[in-house]
Amino acid sequence: MRHRIAVVGGGPAGLTLARVLLRHGHLVDVLERDPAPDARPSGGTLDLHEGLGQLALDKAGLLAEFRALSRPEGQAMRVLAPDGTVLRDWLPGPDETANPEIDRGRLRDLLLGPLDVQWGRGVTRVVPGGRDGVRVMFEDGRQAAYDLVVGADGAWSRTRPAVSPVTPHYTGVTSVETSLDDVDTRHPDLARLIGDGSMGVYGENRNLVAQRNSGGHVKVNAQFRAPRDWPADLGLDLGDAEAVRSSLLALFDGWAAPVLDLLRRGTAFLHRPLYALPVGHTWTHVPGVTLLGDAAHLMPPLGAGANLAMLEGAELAETIASGPADLDQAVRAFEDRMCTRAARWSKITTAGLDRLVSPDPAQALAVFDRVQPS
Ligand SMILES: Cc1cc2nc3c(=O)[nH]c(=O)nc-3n(C[C@H](O)[C@H](O)[C@H](O)COP(=O)(O)OP(=O)(O)OC[C@H]3O[C@@H](n4cnc5c(N)ncnc54)[C@H](O)[C@@H]3O)c2cc1C
Incomplete structure (x- = not known):
């Protein structure tokens, strides 16, 4: 039946x-x-x-x-320290x-x-x-x-x-996503930094991960520990891209300039608190x-x-x-x-x-x- x-x-x-x-x-x-x-x-x-x-x-x-x-x-994966030092650089084999x-x-x-x-x-x-x-x-x-x-x-x-x-429930970790288009032609320096797959930078209670999609599109995610209502706590308007950018640049202050360029050159910002x-x-x-x-x-x-x-x-x-x-x-x-x-x-x-x-x-x-x- x-x-x-x-x-x-x-x-x-x-x-x-x-x-x-x-x-x-x-x-x-x-x-x-x-x-x-x-x-x-x-x-x-x-x-x-x-x-x-x-x-x-x-x-x-x-x-x-x-x-x-x-x-x-x-599948390529690169890990950097916040000062830009490459800590790991993993490239997949041809048949991987x-x-x-x-x-x-x-x-x-x-x-x-x-x-x-x-x-x-x-x-x-x-x-x-x-x-x-x-x-x-x-x-x-x-x-x-x-x-x-x-x-x-x-x-x-x-x-x-x-x-x-x-x-x-909220995990205590939030994520803000931005993206870059035509990275190979418009941002060749960042294209080299990211490589063919993803590149992650890990600091104290925060990280920044850039990942290639097809067609030269890159998604950048800033993850950090924050109260669920952190934008309201900071009086931050999430619709105001420049305000979000400044707030993220302040949060990642002191990180290597090329890494911060991922945030400086990103377009719109999307807030994604992580739930589980x-x-x-x-x-x-x-x-x-x-x-x-x-x-x-x-x-x-x-x-x-x-x-x-x-x-x-x-x-x-x-x-x-x-x-x-x-x-x-x-x-x-x-x-x-x-x-x-x-x-x-x-x-x-x-x-x-x-x-x-x-x-x-x-x-x-x-x-x-x-x-x-x-
Ligand atoms: C930033 C990020 C990166 C991720 N990367 C990976 C990764 O690399 N690998 C991996 O395995 N997982 C990854 N995940 C997790 C993955 O996205 C999810 O686990 C996966 O999408 C779950 O699939 P799903 O079909 O259960 O739900 P969803 O993908 O959420 O699909 C649910 C569908 O239901 C529809 N829907 C919702 N409500 C209703 C309703 N009331 N009536 C009718 N339709 C409805 C939605 O429109 C949607 O189409 C990632 C998640 C995030 C947030």
């Missing part, structure tokens, strides 16, 4: 789920709040790991296309495919392929336990009923309250509803979230496609496996964030030395 399945959210988790199901001949309703795929900037670059995001793409039959679109050279980078927009388009996503279908609430199934309420006041609703709607999930009262769900977030199974990705286990951004989200999407799709006698039991078993694995990664990324934004910058180096040989 074919089940009525809705996926709330067309991010990496939801699209991978729908794409793997499609490969197995199943159609699901993908309900996405954005009015169109290009309604907002798609964000920066993602590194997809061999046993996680790449495995998910393999399950979707998209690994070869991913390899053609991804940037293996983006452990963590190639891909722009989020390209990944989204790859996953979208033939999928028929319902754009502009913002969900406000998911109500389990109805006679005709799980009710999904939409922003436009309409409703629909399904046998299974998968909440893949990210950090501020509207599906999550159907299974868990827990909401994300508690390590080991789990819930008592609710028939007909489940969560994937950030909705289930939002964690600090240390290269795991999208990878896990995609693998979970692929694995849940395979579970559904295998035609279990009892779909609900199968989903419950999937949740147990997912939450156990996610708890491990939440612990790793939480500890990682503490080291990358630490009173002792040597802690940050230790994180890289664990991941890459120096």
